Amino acid sequence: MAAKAKNSVWAFLASVQLALLLIGLLASTSIIGTVVQQNKPPEHYAETWGKTGAAVINAFNLDDMYNSVWFLALLGAFSLNLTVCSLDRLPGVIRLVRKDNLDTATEQLLKMKMQHKVQRGGSVKTATQHLLGYLSGKGWKAARRDKEDGTLFFAQKGGWTRYGVYLVHISILIILLGAVIGSPTVAKKILKNPQFAFKGGVLLPELRSTERIFSYDDESEIPLGFTVRCNFFDIHFYDNGMPKDFVSGLTVLEQGKEVLTTNIEVNKPLTYKGITFYQSSYNDMHRPIIHLTNLTTGKKTVFPVNPEQWDATHSWQEEGGQGMLRIQEARSVPAENGTGTSTEMQMWLMDSQGPPSMFPMSYGRPVIVERPSTKYELKIGPHYATGLQVSKDPGVWWVYSGCALMLLGLYAAFFMSHRKIWAYVHEVNGGAVVVFIGNANKNNLGFEKTLAALAEGFSGKNDSSN
Amino acid sequence: MNSSQLFGITTIAYLLSSVCYIGLFVFRNKKVGQVGLVLAVLGILAQTIGLGLRWQESYTLGIGHAPLTNMYESLLFFAWCAAIFYVLLEIKFKLPVIGAFAMPIPFITLAYTSVDKGLSRDISPLVPALQSNWLIAHVITCFIGYGAFAVAAGLGIMYLLKQFGHDRKFSADTLIGSLPELRTLDDVIHKTIVFGFMWLSAGIITGAVWANEAWGTYWSWDPKETWSIITWFVYALTLHARFTRGWNGSRIAWLAVIGFISVFFTYFGVNYLLAGLHSYGSN
Numbered sequence: 001m002a003a004k005a006k007n008s009v010w011a012f013l014a015s016v017q018l019a020l021l022l023i024g025l026l027a028s029t030s031i032i033g034t035v036v037q038q039n040k041p042p043e044h045y046a047e048t049w050g051k052t053g054a055a056v057i058n059a060f061n062l063d064d065m066y067n068s069v070w071f072l073a074l075l076g077a078f079s080l081n082l083t084v085c086s087l088d089r090l091p092g093v094i095r096l097v098r099k100d101n102l103d104t105a106t107e108q109l110l111k112m113k114m115q116h117k118v119q120r121g122g123s124v125k126t127a128t129q130h131l132l133g134y135l136s137g138k139g140w141k142a143a144r145r146d147k148e149d150g151t152l153f154f155a156q157k158g159g160w161t162r163y164g165v166y167l168v169h170i171s172i173l174i175i176l177l178g179a180v181i182g183s184p185t186v187a188k189k190i191l192k193n194p195q196f197a198f199k200g201g202v203l204l205p206e207l208r209s210t211e212r213i214f215s216y217d218d219e220s221e222i223p224l225g226f227t228v229r230c231n232f233f234d235i236h237f238y239d240n241g242m243p244k245d246f247v248s249g250l251t252v253l254e255q256g257k258e259v260l261t262t263n264i265e266v267n268k269p270l271t272y273k274g275i276t277f278y279q280s281s282y283n284d285m286h287r288p289i290i291h292l293t294n295l296t297t298g299k300k301t302v303f304p305v306n307p308e309q310w311d312a313t314h315s316w317q318e319e320g321g322q323g324m325l326r327i328q329e330a331r332s333v334p335a336e337n338g339t340g341t342s343t344e345m346q347m348w349l350m351d352s353q354g355p356p357s358m359f360p361m362s363y364g365r366p367v368i369v370e371r372p373s374t375k376y377e378l379k380i381g382p383h384y385a386t387g388l389q390v391s392k393d394p395g396v397w398w399v400y401s402g403c404a405l406m407l408l409g410l411y412a413a414f415f416m417s418h419r420k421i422w423a424y425v426h427e428v429n430g431g432a433v434v435v436f437i438g439n440a441n442k443n444n445l446g447f448e449k450t451l452a453a454l455a456e457g458f459s460g461k462n463d464s465s466n
Numbered sequence: 467m468n469s470s471q472l473f474g475i476t477t478i479a480y481l482l483s484s485v486c487y488i489g490l491f492v493f494r495n496k497k498v499g500q501v502g503l504v505l506a507v508l509g510i511l512a513q514t515i516g517l518g519l520r521w522q523e524s525y526t527l528g529i530g531h532a533p534l535t536n537m538y539e540s541l542l543f544f545a546w547c548a549a550i551f552y553v554l555l556e557i558k559f560k561l562p563v564i565g566a567f568a569m570p571i572p573f574i575t576l577a578y579t580s581v582d583k584g585l586s587r588d589i590s591p592l593v594p595a596l597q598s599n600w601l602i603a604h605v606i607t608c609f610i611g612y613g614a615f616a617v618a619a620g621l622g623i624m625y626l627l628k629q630f631g632h633d634r635k636f637s638a639d640t641l642i643g644s645l646p647e648l649r650t651l652d653d654v655i656h657k658t659i660v661f662g663f664m665w666l667s668a669g670i671i672t673g674a675v676w677a678n679e680a681w682g683t684y685w686s687w688d689p690k691e692t693w694s695i696i697t698w699f700v701y702a703l704t705l706h707a708r709f710t711r712g713w714n715g716s717r718i719a720w721l722a723v724i725g726f727i728s729v730f731f732t733y734f735g736v737n738y739l740l741a742g743l744h745s746y747g748s749n
Contacts, residue, residue, distance in 0.1 A: 016710040020703060027699035034689040034740060066687040179685070199682065238529075238591045245594050266594035267680045278682045279594075391682040399684060403671040410667055414660045 013081055014088035022078045029074070033065045067185075079176055086169045093166070097159045101420060102145040102152055109152075109422055109437050114448055116455030120432040124150070127432035128425050134458055140421060150426030161416040162441070167409030174402035182395025184217060198222050198392050204230040205285055205385040206302055209253065213390040224275060224390075227253040231261070232291060232302050233282055233384040246279050248386040249300065274392055281387030288343075288363070289383035290314065292325065296374040304383055320373060321352035327380075328358070345380065417442035421451060434458060469523060470587070472516030473542065477580065479509030480549065480573035487565030494644050499562040503553070506569055510549050517546065520589065529591040534605040537737065538585045543605065544733075545572035545579075547613030555617060559654055561646050567620035600676030608669030614662030615701075615722075615729045618655055622722030625651045629716050652714050655722050663701045670694050689740045693732035700725045 012018060036057060037044065045054040045063060061068035120127050128144075128151050135142045140155035180186055187197040194215065200222055202213040209229035212221045231249035238244050245265050252260040252272050264270045269278045288310075290303040303314040305327070313326040329346040343363040350356035354372040361367050366379040422437040436458070438451035486502030489495060520533040520542075533539045552568040555561075579585060624645055631642030645651070673694070678684040685691060704721040707713035731739075 016706060020706060020711070023699050023703045023706070027696045027703070030692050030696050030699075033687060034692045034736070038687065066692075240591070242591055243594060244591065245597070265597075267598040269679065269682065276682055278680070280681070389682050393682075396678060396684065400675070403674070407664075407668060407671065410664050414664060 010084065010088070013084040016085070018081050019078075019085060022074065022081055026074055026078060029065075029071065032062055036062050036065070038066070039064055075176065079173055082169050082173060086166050090166060093162050097162055097418075101154045101156065101422070102143060104422075106147055106150070106152065106424055109424065110435065112437050112439060114438040114444065114451060116436045116452055118434045118436065118455050118459040120434055120459070122432055124425055124427045124432045127434060131423055131425060131434065131458070135421075135423065138454060138457070140454075142423070147424075150424055153423040153425070154420070156418065156420045158416050158418045161412040162418050164409045164411070164413030164416070168406055168413060169409075171402045171406035171409055174405065175399050178395035178398025178400075178402060180395065181398055182393035184215065188217075194220065194222055195225075195392070197394055199389070200391070201280065201387065201389045203281075203283055203385045203387050204228070206230050206232050206289060206383055207304060208385075209251075213388075225273065226259075227256075228277065228388075229253060230386050232300055233386040235282070235384075246282060246386075248279055248388070250277060274394065276391055276393075278389040278391070279386070280389040283385040283387065285383040285385055287383040288380050290325070291366075291377075291379045291381065292316070293377040294318070294374055295368075295377055305380070318351050323349070323351035325349040325378075333362075343380075347378065349376070349378070417447070419447055419450075421454070467519075469516040469520040472512050472519065473576065474580070476509045476513040476516060476545075477573065477576040479505050479512060480545070480569060480576060483509060483565070484569040484573050487562065487569050491563050491566035491644055492641060496562075499565065502565050502569065503556060503562065506549060506553055506565070509572075510546065510553065513542070513546050513549070517542065524589045527589055529589060531592050531596075532602050532605075533589075534602060535592060535596055536586060536590070538579055538587050540605065540609070540733075541575050541579045541585075543609050544612055544616075545575040547609045548572045548575070548616050551610070551613040552617055555654070555658070559650075561650065561654065563645055564617075564621060564624065564654070567624050568617045571616045571620060595680055598676055598679060600672055600679060604669060604672040604676055607665050607672050611662045611665035611669055612729055612733060614658050614665065615726050618658040618662060618722040619726030621651060621655045621658060622719035622726075625655060625719035626716060626723075629719075648715065652718065655718055656708060656714075659701055659704060659718075659722060659725070663698075663705065666694070666698055666701065670698060689736045690732065693728070693736050697725065697728040697732050700728050 036049070040063060042054070042058075042063075045057050049057060057063055060070065065071055131153060132142060132144065135153065135155055140157070142153040142155040144151055144153045146152075182197050184194070184198045188194045198213075198215055199217075200213045200215040202210055204210055207230065209227050210224075211227050212223045214220070215222055229251045231251055232247075233249075234247045236244040236247075247263050247265050249261070249263050250270055251258050252270075260270075260272060262270055264277060264279050266279045269276050271277075287307065288305040290305060292301045292303070293299070294301075297319075301316045303325075306312065310330060311327055313324055315322055315324045317323075326348050327345050328348050330343055331345075332341045333344050335342040345361050345363070346358065347361050347367075348356055348358050349369055349371075351371055351373065357369050357371065359367065359369065361378065361380065364379070364381045366377050369376040369378055417440045419440045420438065422435075424435045424437065426433055426435075434455075436451055436455040438447055440447040483502045483505035486498045486505060490499035490502060517533055520539075524530055524533065534543055549569070549572040552565065552572075555568070556565060579587075625648065628642055628645045628648055628651065631640065631645075632648070636642050646654075670691075673691070674684040677686070677691075700721070704713075704718060704725060707721070708718055
């Protein structure tokens with residue numbers, strides 16, 4: 001009784017009906033979260049869906065439905081169904097792939113639909129000898145076995161493609177596993193180690209550094225284990241005013257020592273020790289900052305301007321010695337676009353060679369300063385803070401591997417076939433007769449042509465050898 | 467000649483091609499069907515040159531990106547994929563009657579791009595999020611899938627029509643008689659769906675990889691992503707029902723149509739309908 005009960009539970013979990021039901025439920029319930037906006041404040045739901053609607057949304061967690069217990073349970077049931085279903089069917093497929101195809105009775109083979117008979121003069125012995133070489137020359141590695149009244153050859157290709165559909169099933173499980181491994185919730189609540197996997201962000205003003213970021217879920221602090229400094233932030237625009245790129249210059253420091261300096265952009269993140277920094281937003285600090293670029297070496301230096309002491313002297317190190325720069329005068333002028341004001345300044349700059357340079361400059365407009373030893377680009381503009389999304393997802397390679405496996409599995413399952421050929425050599429009326437028999441689990445029409453060509457090639461070979 | 471003129475020529479070629487195929491369907495005149503094929507191929511050539519020119523125009527504007535970046539360009543590309551997919555299908559299966567149900571798809575799409583004045587045809591520069599090589603891989607894989615699914619839906623409608631005629635015992639001389647055999651249609655529908663499913667999977671995967679590169683999340687359940695997975699589920703369901711439950715015929719034909727409705731919603735509905743809900747909700 002117990003065994004029977006177990007079997008019926010197993011059969012239910014392995015059943016395709018259950019799979020169809022779960023896929024249907026996943027597909028239809030997923031629609032809800034595209035109509036009900038996700039992760040909005042409670043007032044939003046009351047306003048949009050009314051009091052009753054909001055109560056239903058609240059009861060079923062529809063405001064965050066893809067993380068709700070019932071949706072995760074559906075995904076869990078789907079995984080279980082996939083696992084049991086695959087385990088249930090795999091042994092049969094393995095038997096099918098490993099089957100001893102030379103064991104098949106010749107009478108049974110000769111009844112198969114796809115076959116070509118080649119009359120061949122000469123002895124059975126020569127035909128047998130030729131056949132093995134011929135088949136391997138055509139890429140069919142054949143095994144042979146002597147039967148009562150002849151010799152049977154067998155070769156197959158693509159036996160592994162019968163596993164294709166299971167590769168797809170396993171790939172889904174691997175992707176879901178990757179999602180669990182990379183889940184911040186699992187890291188925090190189950191592993192009790194929020195540093196294992198997280199998603200968060202930090203707003204980092206130019207020239208400032210940080211050792212921690214803030215989790216998106218609950219704004220808790222997550223230590224990075226190293227320090228990141230924002231050297232500068234820059235936006236460029238197209239002529240029509242659309243943003244062209246957002247760039248942040250970042251430096252990674254370990255125990256105060258610079259280990260890595262690079263620029264990140266949207267679509268060009270920085271990954272260090274498994275933690276990835278994405279350019280996600282920016283903020284204007286409403287304070288000026290001076291950007292200085294040595295155009296020979298490419299070295300960028302920035303100096304924040306304190307509005308109380310805007311005429312302070314800033315200094316930096318160059319190869320030949322020290323450089324210095326300051327704002328000597330500043331006055332407000334009407335802005336060119338007619339709204340608000342801009343600032344015009346008189347600048348003073350000196351480095352290790354030559355007399356100081358003095359020149360005018362306006363806010364937001366870069367100028368080129370020519371010095372005896374080099375050229376500088378100087379600009380005074382807003383002091384920005386770069387908005388970084390910071391995440392650590394140790395599961396992402398599982399997900400990617402799963403995706404690659406899925407494509408391989410789909411290709412094998414749909415576009416490749418398990419092709420088998422037998423060649424049976426026997427004697428009829430003193431002459432050798434070879435029967436080529438074929439079988440494929442897909443695209444029989446195409447394989448029929450292959451088999452016909454194979455048979456014809458062998459009879460042609462016979463003609464030429466005569 | 468510029469790209470818009472070429473797209474105009476393409477629209478006319480697809481229209482005439484559709485008319486020829488419908489002529490073949492109605493009058494069973496094989497010659498007309500062959501003209502339909504020639505027109506379809508000419509249309510595809512004109513459109514290919516047009517797309518190439520638009521690509522080049524973007525470089526002369528100093529923007530320089532593949533013409534796959536807004537709704538107008540994606541519709542052009544969808545029409546191109548659907549037309550190419552149909553022509554390859556005809557070459558493979560030699561069933562030109564399908565053209566009567568397939569070629570109107572690229573024609574209607576192109577006609578829509580010239581009628582809808584709200585559709586911006588400007589070649590605009592790429593915002594930072596779109597500046598990625600994954601853009602091309604993602605759009606191409608998705609749209610090959612969409613093109614196949616569109617043709618599968620056309621085939622599904624053919625199947626249902628044919629079956630309707632069968633059930634009413636229409637004689638073979640009527641219009642229904644010139645449609646291919648039910649069994650043949652069933653087979654082509656299935657193969658088309660399988661082909662589309664492979665590319666849709668690749669499209670979702672390239673999209674996920676791209677999202678992870680740009681934002682650090684390969685899946686965030688936004689409406690577009692969710693609808694793409696719903697579509698994927700619908701076709702997965704179709705394939706399983708066929709392989710393991712032996713579903714075929716009209717049930718698969720219906721699923722081919724339902725699947726395409728889901729594709730259509732992923733492509734359009736999410737942009738217009740859900741975006742509408744969104745703006746309504748936040749007002």
